[in-house]
Amino acid sequence: MISADWCRLMAAYNSEMNGRLYAAAAAVPEAERRAGRGAFFDSLHGTLCHLLWADRTWMSRFAGWPKPPGGIKESPRLIEDWDSLRAARAEADAEIEAWAAGLDQAWLAAPFTWFSGATGREMTKPAWVLVAHLFNHQTHHRGQAHCLVTQAGIRTEDTDLPWTVDLKALGLE
Numbered sequence: 280m281i282s283a284d285w286c287r288l289m290a291a292y293n294s295e296m297n298g299r300l301y302a303a304a305a306a307v308p309e310a311e312r313r314a315g316r317g318a319f320f321d322s323l324h325g326t327l328c329h330l331l332w333a334d335r336t337w338m339s340r341f342a343g344w345p346k347p348p349g350g351i352k353e354s355p356r357l358i359e360d361w362d363s364l365r366a367a368r369a370e371a372d373a374e375i376e377a378w379a380a381g382l383d384q385a386w387l388a389a390p391f392t393w394f395s396g397a398t399g400r401e402m403t404k405p406a407w408v409l410v411a412h413l414f415n416h417q418t419h420h421r422g423q424a425h426c427l428v429t430q431a432g433i434r435t436e437d438t439d440l441p442w443t444v445d446l447k448a449l450g451l452e
Contacts, residue, residue, distance in 0.1 A: 280407045283382040284451055289414040290379035291444045294372035296421055299443075301327075301365050303428045303435040309361065311431050320420075323427040325355030327364060330420045332357045334371055337413045340393045341406075342378050350396055382410075 332354035446452035
């Protein structure tokens, strides 16, 4: 089972990596960010929108955030304006970090029941499995977005966790 400390680490990593990815993506011309590139959510912009949509969906379940509009198919169009998307991402990351800071082992170990729009039914899994999914899903789609950024000729900063997260600041070192 994952720990509350691991969740804090992953939330910090998520924030840092999204900051680095969005900084690099901002250097990609708008038309290229929106161009279909064959990724699962087609474009860089669509992939980043989907990722924010999914984070908001899970956080609506975990922490009572407002549920984002639409479903998975509409998620690539969550926020059309680039600057608004970038600001919403930074806000969500700060809120995910704050949420993770308050987690404890009892909550992570407990069963969690939610209605899955993807399957059309109520489901129950241990909360820790779903939180691990939240962070794994972020990494998965951020990797796709990273590929699209590098295909556009833009280099990102380092992505390796041990060199991107301040363990001392998190009280983990």
